Amino acid sequence: MIKILSVGALATVQDLGRTGGLSLGVGTSGAMDPLALAAGNILLRNQENTAAVEVPVFPFKVRFERSTVFAVTGADCAGRLDEAPVLPWWAHRAEAGQVLSLSHPKQTTWRATRAYLCIADGVDVPAVLGSRSTQLRGSFGGYEGRPLRDGDELPTGRSNGRAVPGFGLVPPGLALPLEADGVPAVRVLPAAEYDCFTNSSQDALWSTGWKITAQSDRYGYRLSGRELNPLRPLELRSHGIVPGVIQVPHGGQPIIQMRDAQPSGGYPKIGTVIEADLWRLGQAPIGSNVRFIRCSWDEALGASADIRRWLANSRRLVELHCGERGGR
Amino acid sequence: MTADRPRTSLLGTTALLFEAPGETTLETQRRIWAVAHEAAGFPGVREAVPGMNNLMLVFVEPPRRPEEIEQRLLELWNVVAPLPIAGRCIDLPVAYGGEAGPHMADVIEHTGMSVDEIVERHSAPTYIVFALGSHPGYCYLGGMDARIATPRRKVPVLKIPRGAVSIGGSQTGVSASDGPSGWNTIGSTQIAFFDVNRSPPALLQPGDSIRFKVARVLR
Known part of the structure; x- marks a missing residue:
C-alpha cells in the first residue's frame, strides 16, 4: 500500500x-x-x-x-x-x-x-x-x-x-527531440475537413506557433493563435474521434483532443496529431507554444517505429543491467 | 455533410472514418450497423464504432497500407444488407426551458419559433438510438425535426449537467453525466444511462428508442 x-x-x-x-x-x-x-x-x-x-x-x-x-x-x-x-x-x-x-x-x-x-x-x-x-x-x-x-x-x-x-x-x-524553428513540435496528418479551410488557415496551421491556453486538461488542449476559418460554415454529423484530433469550433481557435476526450464529436477536423507524438503533447506546459509539422503516412509509420525501437532498446538495457546484477 | 458517394479519411494513425452519403436516415444507419458488424472482424481492426451514418474503425497498430482497409469498406458498403435492429422504447419526462434549458433562447433566435412550437416539435417523434458515443452511455438519436436544428455553440460550454436535453446541429440527445458540450441545452430529464456495475453497463443500445414527454415548459 x-x-x-x-x-x-x-x-x-x-x-x-x-x-x-x-x-x-x-x-x-x-x-x-x-x-x-x-x-x-x-x-x-x-x-x-x-x-x-x-x-x-x-x-x-x-x-x-x-x-x-x-x-x-x-x-x-x-x-x-x-x-x-x-x-x-x-x-x-x-x-x-x-x-x-x-x-x-x-x-x-x-x-x-x-x-x-x-x-x-x-x-x-x-x-x-x-x-x-x-x-x-x-x-x-x-x-x-x-x-x-x-x-x-x-x-x-x-x-x-x-x-x-x-x-x-x-x-x-x-x-527523441522534435522541434520546428526552435519550438517543440508534433507531427500531424491532415483530417477529413482539411480541404474545407481557407488557404491562409492551412498555412497558419503549419507555419505559426499555437499557445496552449490555461483551459487545457486531460480532456483537451484549447489553443490560441491565428484564426482558422472554413471556406463556409460546416455542421457535421457526430462521428468517432480519437485523442490527437484537432477540432476547429466555429470560433476558429483549435482544440486538440487528449486522453480523456470523448470518443465522438462533430466539430470540423483540420488534422490529427499522430499517436507516436501524443506523449510530447501530454508533457507540454500550459502557456507554452507548440508547432505542427505536416507528415505523410510513411513518416507517421516511421515515427511509430522509432517509439517501438526506443522501448525495445530500453527493455534490452534493463535486462542487461539486471543480468549483471544477478537479478532474474 | 452530404456527398453522393461514401467518403473515407484518416484519424491520424489511430483510426479511419467512413462516412455514408446522403441525408441522415434510419435505412442508412442499418447499413452502417451491418458494415460495423462485419468490419469488427477485419484483421488489424480493434473496434468498429458506429456514429451518425458513419463508422470509425480503430486500428490495433497503424496498418502499412490503410487504403486496403478503405477499399474493403467501400466494397462492403455496396453489397451489405441493412441490419434491422428492433429494440425497446423508453419514455423520458422533460422539463423544457427556464433554468432547465439555458440555451432555449438561442434555439428560439436561430429558428424564429416560439418555445411552444420548439417543444411540440422536439417531443413529437419517437427517436431511434443510432449509436452510442460522446461519454459513457450517451445515445445519438435519429429523427429530430429539421426545422428546430440549431448550430453547435461557437465555444463549447465547460459543464452541462447530467440529464440535459440538447440540440447540436440537426441532432438531439440527453447528457448521461456532467461534462463539457458544444450543444444547446433546451431542457432536462432524469435517468441513469450508464452503470458500470450493470451488465451491459449501457441502458440503451443501437436500435432502441426514446420518446420525450413534456413534464413542464418554463418560459
Whole structure:
C-alpha cells in the first residue's frame, strides 16, 4: 500500500488506457505520456501496462507502507526520498515508512509537466471494463473513479520480485527531440475537413506557433493563435474521434483532443496529431507554444517505429543491467 | 455533410472514418450497423464504432497500407444488407426551458419559433438510438425535426449537467453525466444511462428508442 500525504488537483491512477468501450461511449483515458508510463514499468520489469500514479500538479507527497522498488518518470521533479535526492527515470529502493516528495518540475533539463510514480508492485485497483485507468467523466476505474486526495491509501499488488534498483534510462525528451524553428513540435496528418479551410488557415496551421491556453486538461488542449476559418460554415454529423484530433469550433481557435476526450464529436477536423507524438503533447506546459509539422503516412509509420525501437532498446538495457546484477 | 458517394479519411494513425452519403436516415444507419458488424472482424481492426451514418474503425497498430482497409469498406458498403435492429422504447419526462434549458433562447433566435412550437416539435417523434458515443452511455438519436436544428455553440460550454436535453446541429440527445458540450441545452430529464456495475453497463443500445414527454415548459 502507498498513502497519499499531499496531492494537488487531478492526480489520477492510469495505465495505458481502456480499449473496446468506444461503442458504449467510453473513451480510452490512460496516461497523458504513455511513453513515460511504459518506460517506468520497463525499468521495474513490470508489464508495460501496469497502473501508476500520474501527477500533474505539485508538490506531491506519498508514503510507502512497505518496502518496494519505484521509479519516477516523466517530468524532473527534484524528488526526495526522506532527505535523499531521487534521480528521475531511475529505479530506487524505498523502505517501509519512507516518504517520497516531488516538487514543481524543473524545465531546465527537459521540458515536461507530468510525473509518473511507478512501483514494482503496481497500483492494484480493480480493472474496470478492462483497464485500471481513471474514467473521470464516467466516475469509474482508477481509485474510486476520481482524482486522488490527501489521505487516500492505494492498494499495491505483490512485488514482482524482479525489480533491481540503481539503474536508469535517458528520457525520450532528450533522446527523441522534435522541434520546428526552435519550438517543440508534433507531427500531424491532415483530417477529413482539411480541404474545407481557407488557404491562409492551412498555412497558419503549419507555419505559426499555437499557445496552449490555461483551459487545457486531460480532456483537451484549447489553443490560441491565428484564426482558422472554413471556406463556409460546416455542421457535421457526430462521428468517432480519437485523442490527437484537432477540432476547429466555429470560433476558429483549435482544440486538440487528449486522453480523456470523448470518443465522438462533430466539430470540423483540420488534422490529427499522430499517436507516436501524443506523449510530447501530454508533457507540454500550459502557456507554452507548440508547432505542427505536416507528415505523410510513411513518416507517421516511421515515427511509430522509432517509439517501438526506443522501448525495445530500453527493455534490452534493463535486462542487461539486471543480468549483471544477478537479478532474474 | 452530404456527398453522393461514401467518403473515407484518416484519424491520424489511430483510426479511419467512413462516412455514408446522403441525408441522415434510419435505412442508412442499418447499413452502417451491418458494415460495423462485419468490419469488427477485419484483421488489424480493434473496434468498429458506429456514429451518425458513419463508422470509425480503430486500428490495433497503424496498418502499412490503410487504403486496403478503405477499399474493403467501400466494397462492403455496396453489397451489405441493412441490419434491422428492433429494440425497446423508453419514455423520458422533460422539463423544457427556464433554468432547465439555458440555451432555449438561442434555439428560439436561430429558428424564429416560439418555445411552444420548439417543444411540440422536439417531443413529437419517437427517436431511434443510432449509436452510442460522446461519454459513457450517451445515445445519438435519429429523427429530430429539421426545422428546430440549431448550430453547435461557437465555444463549447465547460459543464452541462447530467440529464440535459440538447440540440447540436440537426441532432438531439440527453447528457448521461456532467461534462463539457458544444450543444444547446433546451431542457432536462432524469435517468441513469450508464452503470458500470450493470451488465451491459449501457441502458440503451443501437436500435432502441426514446420518446420525450413534456413534464413542464418554463418560459
